[in-house]
Amino acid sequence: MGLTIKEVSEKYGIPSETLRYYERVGVIPPVTRTAGGIRDYGEEDIAWVENAKCMRAAGLPIEALIEYLKLYREGDSTFQARFALLSEQRELLLAQKKQLEETLDRLNYKISRYALAMETGKLTWE
Amino acid sequence: MGLTIKEVSEKYGIPSETLRYYERVGVIPPVTRTAGGIRDYGEEDIAWVENAKCMRAAGLPIEALIEYLKLYREGDSTFQARFALLSEQRELLLAQKKQLEETLDRLNYKISRYALAMETGKLTWE
DNA sequence: CCTTGACTTTGAGTTAACTCAAAGATATAT
C-alpha cells in the first residue's frame, strides 16, 4: 500500500539505482518489502529517503549518513555519538555557508562592474 | 621579485601541483617567469590565484573558471558573455545557499532533540 | 498467460578535480 521504487524515484527525482544503492550501502535502512520481496516504501522509509536527499543536497558525505544510520540502529546508547556527528556536520555546513557568502560578495562586486561596463563600454577600473 | 611557486603554495594552502595544473588547463593565465623560466608570481598572478581559490572553495566548477578566463582574454567584446557567466554562477550559489539553510534547519532541529534526549535519557518523540 | 517492472549479484564505467610519479634538464641559494 506504500509506494513502489519507481514512484519514489519519480516523486523525489532520485534514480531507482540510487535508491537501491543507498539501501545497499546503508544510507537508509532496509526498505519494507511485499510478500513477493518487492520494495514497498512506507512512511518511515520515505522519511529516510527524504532526509537522505536533503542531507546529500547540502553536500553531507554519504559516509556521515552511513555512520549516522549505523549509530541509530545501535539504539539509545548512541545518543551522544549521534549528537556529536550531527554537530560536526553542522559546523562544516556553517563554514561552507560562510564561504558561500564570501564568494557571493566577490561575485556580486564583479557582476556590478560588468553591468556598469556594459553601459559605458569599458571597465572603469581594475 | 615576486613569489616562487612554493611560497604561493604555502601562503594559500594550494599544492604546487595544483597551481601548475590550474595554469596548464587555463584556470589562471600563464604566470610571469624569471629569465630562467621559473614561475615568479606577481601581484596580478596572485590575484588570479586568490580568485580561483575563492571560487573553487564555493564549489564553482573549474570549467566555469576556464570559460571565464577564455572570455577575459578575448577582450572587451565579451563583457556580456562574462556578465552572463557570472550571473549564472551566482544563481547556482544562491540556490545552494538556500539548500544549505534548509538542511541546517533540519540539522538544528535534530540536534536540539538529541540535546534534550541526552538530558532525559530518551527521545521524546519521533 | 503475457508483458512490464522489480529483484539479485557482480563488476565495470563515469565524472570532476585533482594528485602522484618518473625522467631528465635547469636554476638558484649557500
Add this chain to the structure above:
DNA sequence: ATATATCTTTGAGTTAACTCAAAGTCAAGG
C-alpha cells in the same frame, strides 16, 4: 660546487558518489 627547488611532458592513480550493464529470476496487473 653542491644541494635543493623548479622546470617540462606524459601518463597513470585517486576519491566520491553514483551509474550502467549483463544475466537470470520472479512478481503483479490486465
